[in-house]
Amino acid sequence: MSVIYDKVALIGLGLIASSMCHAIKRAGVAREITGFARSAETRETARELDLCTVFDSAAEAVEGADLVVLCVPIGAMGAVMQDIAPALKPGATVSDVGSVKRAVFDAVIPQLPKGVHFIGGHPMAGTEHSGPRSGFAELFDNRWCLIVPPENVDEAALTRLTDFWAGLGSNINMMEVDHHDLVCAVVSHAPHLIAYTMVGVADDLHRVTDTEVIKYSAAGFRDFTRIAASDPTMWRDVFLTNKEATLEILGRFTEELFALQRAIRMGDGDHLFDYFTRTRAIRRGIIDAGQDTAAPDFGRAPVKKD
Amino acid sequence: MSVIYDKVALIGLGLIASSMCHAIKRAGVAREITGFARSAETRETARELDLCTVFDSAAEAVEGADLVVLCVPIGAMGAVMQDIAPALKPGATVSDVGSVKRAVFDAVIPQLPKGVHFIGGHPMAGTEHSGPRSGFAELFDNRWCLIVPPENVDEAALTRLTDFWAGLGSNINMMEVDHHDLVCAVVSHAPHLIAYTMVGVADDLHRVTDTEVIKYSAAGFRDFTRIAASDPTMWRDVFLTNKEATLEILGRFTEELFALQRAIRMGDGDHLFDYFTRTRAIRRGIIDAGQDTAAPDFGRAPVKKD
Numbered sequence: 001m002s003v004i005y006d007k008v009a010l011i012g013l014g015l016i017a018s019s020m021c022h023a024i025k026r027a028g029v030a031r032e033i034t035g036f037a038r039s040a041e042t043r044e045t046a047r048e049l050d051l052c053t054v055f056d057s058a059a060e061a062v063e064g065a066d067l068v069v070l071c072v073p074i075g076a077m078g079a080v081m082q083d084i085a086p087a088l089k090p091g092a093t094v095s096d097v098g099s100v101k102r103a104v105f106d107a108v109i110p111q112l113p114k115g116v117h118f119i120g121g122h123p124m125a126g127t128e129h130s131g132p133r134s135g136f137a138e139l140f141d142n143r144w145c146l147i148v149p150p151e152n153v154d155e156a157a158l159t160r161l162t163d164f165w166a167g168l169g170s171n172i173n174m175m176e177v178d179h180h181d182l183v184c185a186v187v188s189h190a191p192h193l194i195a196y197t198m199v200g201v202a203d204d205l206h207r208v209t210d211t212e213v214i215k216y217s218a219a220g221f222r223d224f225t226r227i228a229a230s231d232p233t234m235w236r237d238v239f240l241t242n243k244e245a246t247l248e249i250l251g252r253f254t255e256e257l258f259a260l261q262r263a264i265r266m267g268d269g270d271h272l273f274d275y276f277t278r279t280r281a282i283r284r285g286i287i288d289a290g291q292d293t294a295a296p297d298f299g300r301a302p303v304k305k306d
Numbered sequence: 307m308s309v310i311y312d313k314v315a316l317i318g319l320g321l322i323a324s325s326m327c328h329a330i331k332r333a334g335v336a337r338e339i340t341g342f343a344r345s346a347e348t349r350e351t352a353r354e355l356d357l358c359t360v361f362d363s364a365a366e367a368v369e370g371a372d373l374v375v376l377c378v379p380i381g382a383m384g385a386v387m388q389d390i391a392p393a394l395k396p397g398a399t400v401s402d403v404g405s406v407k408r409a410v411f412d413a414v415i416p417q418l419p420k421g422v423h424f425i426g427g428h429p430m431a432g433t434e435h436s437g438p439r440s441g442f443a444e445l446f447d448n449r450w451c452l453i454v455p456p457e458n459v460d461e462a463a464l465t466r467l468t469d470f471w472a473g474l475g476s477n478i479n480m481m482e483v484d485h486h487d488l489v490c491a492v493v494s495h496a497p498h499l500i501a502y503t504m505v506g507v508a509d510d511l512h513r514v515t516d517t518e519v520i521k522y523s524a525a526g527f528r529d530f531t532r533i534a535a536s537d538p539t540m541w542r543d544v545f546l547t548n549k550e551a552t553l554e555i556l557g558r559f560t561e562e563l564f565a566l567q568r569a570i571r572m573g574d575g576d577h578l579f580d581y582f583t584r585t586r587a588i589r590r591g592i593i594d595a596g597q598d599t600a601a602p603d604f605g606r607a608p609v610k611k612d
Contacts, residue, residue: 075575124525128589144522173521179513186514188525191504193570195529197563198497199585201555204562208492210588214595215479216450219430219494220501222592223529229589232582239570239578249507250567254560256510257503261556264499264545269381272545276538279505282516283434283535286528289520 004029004164005066011058011080012071013037013046015126015231016097018135020069020168021051026137029167036061037132038072045132059087067164069121070096070108074237078107090115093157097123099188099234101148101180103241109150117157120148120177122184123170128229138169145170148180185245189238190253193246195228196235310335310470311372317364317386318377319343319352321432321537322403324441326375326474327357332443335473342367343438344378351438365393373470375427376402376414380543384413396421399463403429405490405540407454407483409547415456423463426454426483428490429476434535444475451476454486491551495544496559499552501534502541 008030010017017035024030033052037043046054055061062068062084070077077096088094094116098104101120112118125143127134145165149158162172175183202213202221213221239246263271314336316323323341330336339358343349352360361367368374368390376383383402394400400422404410407426418424431449433440451471455464468478481489508519508527519527545552569577 124522128586143524183514183518183522184525186508186511187519187522187527190507191526191530193566194500194504194563195526196582196585197559197566198500199588200581201496201559201562202492203584203588204558205492205555208489210591212489213493213588214591216430216489216493217592218449219490220497220533221493223501223533224497225585225589225592227526227529228582228585230582230586232579232586235582236575236578240573240575243570243573247567247570249511250563252510253503253507254563256507257500257556257560260499260503261553264549264553267546267549269542269546272542273538275506276502276534276536276541278509279502279531279534280434280536280538282505282509282519283531285516285520286523286531 002028003031004160004167006030007032007034007065007067009033009062009065009068010035010052010071011037011061011068011084012073012076013042013051013054013132014071015130015134015139016123017069017071018046018049018051018132019125019137019139020071020135022135022137023140023168027167027169029164030067034061034065038076042132049132051132051135058083062087062089062092064089066092067161068092068094070094070098070104073233074098074100074103074107074241076237077104078111081108081111085111085113088113088116091117093117093119093161095119095121095161097121099184099238100242101177105150105177117154118150119153119158119161120150120180121161121165122146122148122180123165123168124188125170126230128226130231140165141169143170144173146173146175146180148175148177150177181242182245185242185249189242189246190249192227192230192235193239193250194253195224195226198224199228308334309337310466310473312336313338313340313371313373315339315368315371315374316341316358316377317343317367317374317390318379318382319348319357319360319438320377321436321440321445322429323375323377324352324355324357324438325431325443325445326377326441328441328443329446329474333473333475335470336373340367340371344382348438355438357438357441364389368393368395368398370395372398373467374398374400376400376404376410379539380404380406380409380413380547382543383410384417387414387417391417391419394419394422397423399423399425399467401425401427401467403427405494405544406548407486411456411483423460424456425459425464425467426456426486427467427471428452428454428486429471429474430494431476432536434532436537446471447475449476450479452479452481452486454481454483456483487548488551491548491555495548495552496555498533498536498541499545499556500559501530501532504530505534 035052341358
């Protein structure tokens with residue numbers, strides 16, 4: 001792999017940025033990586049791990065950078081842009097890794113200096129861990145990275161950013177900004193809120209103990225906790241900034257859930273049977289598309305503690 | 307492992323019963339296995355696989371059996387009991403593998419001949435596949451099998467059944483019948499209905515294509531499809547027979563979901579953040595209890611098609 005950017009600056013040094021540091025080095029797609037994090041403790045950890053050259057201000061970190069990637073929660077992007085805008089190099093590209101794109105466009109584009117490009121990015125990869133120590137080079141391997149260009153995108157800048165993410169191991173797809181937010185509301189944001197809710201409900205019940213919930217979680221509940229363990233700040237911002245699409249999907253979900261609850265109450269077995277037959281077919285589609293394994297135990301065995 | 311029952315009869319020859327055949331042979335806990343399935347095709351397949359001695363009526367299959375296990379959907383248990391009651395051997399034990407226990411007690415116990423014991427069983431194990439070909443000996447290994455005794459249970463019969471399931475690889479827990487149904491409503495039945503609903507909603511949306519839903523399913527949606535692919539008949543009967551507990555949990559779920567939707571609509575970030583921090587702690591509990599892996603990618607990689 002050849003060098004794509006001389007200097008890449010990462011603002012925010014959590015799971016995604018630290019994984020990018022490892023993946024950039026593995027691929028050799030940048031000569032130099034600089035970084036900044038708001039918390040002094042995170043900066044200290046990043047220095048200790050030698051992730052990149054860590055600066056004490058975002059403006060210093062982006063100086064001379066060809067690519068600046070905003071790896072902070074969506075709600076913090078506007079303020080970061082304010083800090084770095086005067087220091088951005090003409091011809092540079094600013095991108096991000098947020099899970100919502102319209103809100104990032106609104107926060108970033110108006111503050112963009114002339115001659116600096118912006119192209120949205122969304123690597124669909126993560127784990128339930130946060131912080132600079134949780135990163136690893138393989139995080140993006142074979143994962144989708146959605147690239148969301150603004151209107152009148154600079155084609156050369158777009159090709160370069162696409163090559164960069166492909167170098168980090170991602171599969172690339174291009175998506176229009178509002179369609180991106182709707183797709184993510186369906187496949188990610190609404191499912192996460194529902195998972196958070198289900199886990200919260202189980203925790204609230206006093207007649208069923210926490211021990212029981214945890215002990216028997218493999219019966220279905222466990223699948224919810226998996227995604228309900230993601231970073232609280234990140235997800236707060238996702239819901240606050242993709243409000244309309246998420247609420248629309250949740251509204252549809254509630255309607256549908258009420259219809260099924262009614263079928264249960266009325267004893268309408270045919271309605272339930274037909275519904276469950278349809279959803280089973282969707283699962284088969286996901287397996288056929290190679291997005292999951294059909295192995296018994298749904299692809300994972302319970303793991304014994306060491 | 308020594309022989310626990312001379313003759314075990316399995317009524318219904320789907321995923322659970324066929325796995326029991328394999329596991330019984332592996333453990334050597336029975337000298338003889340007989341079986342019956344309502345569908346001629348299933349009986350034919352079971353004969354072809356040499357799972358057990360297959361009879362063309364349930365009454366013939368249970369003749370002389372020391373243990374009879376009802377492996378049919380919950381809604382069919384009453385009718386099966388009517389068929390087999392006159393043929394049951396005095397001193398035999400009847401058990402079952404249903405996910406709901408009060409409804410099975412109500413369907414089975416009134417029809418029990420004098421001198422025949424009934425003890426409920428619920429092996430918490432499964433895959434998204436159904437039918438006699440889907441069984442395998444390891445299905446119950448390290449899985450919970452909940453044993454639900456009636457009042458005044460015969461202690462010798464209870465010990466024998468417990469030893470039998472332990473021989474098949476299960477970890478055993480004893481539970482009172484109504485508590486069983488409530489625990490299962492929380493950890494399994496409500497999560498399944500919610501998963502079915504979410505998958506159905508995604509399928510209904512026309513602005514987001516099926517291809518997109520499937521392609522990007524790893525972002526959260528996939529975790530729902532996993533459990534929404536289970537057997538439609540079995541799950542229809544679960545919801546119809548554990549109606550009250552399931553509806554109660556779903557009611558609590560809906561309240562909680564409305565509160566979170568309201569927080570999103572009002573922009574109440576603190577409410578969301580606090581809620582998500584709490585659910586994250588529950589996930590940690592599950593990992594600490596050895597019920598799941600903390601590995602990146604949540605324990606499973608997407609699988610390439612051959």
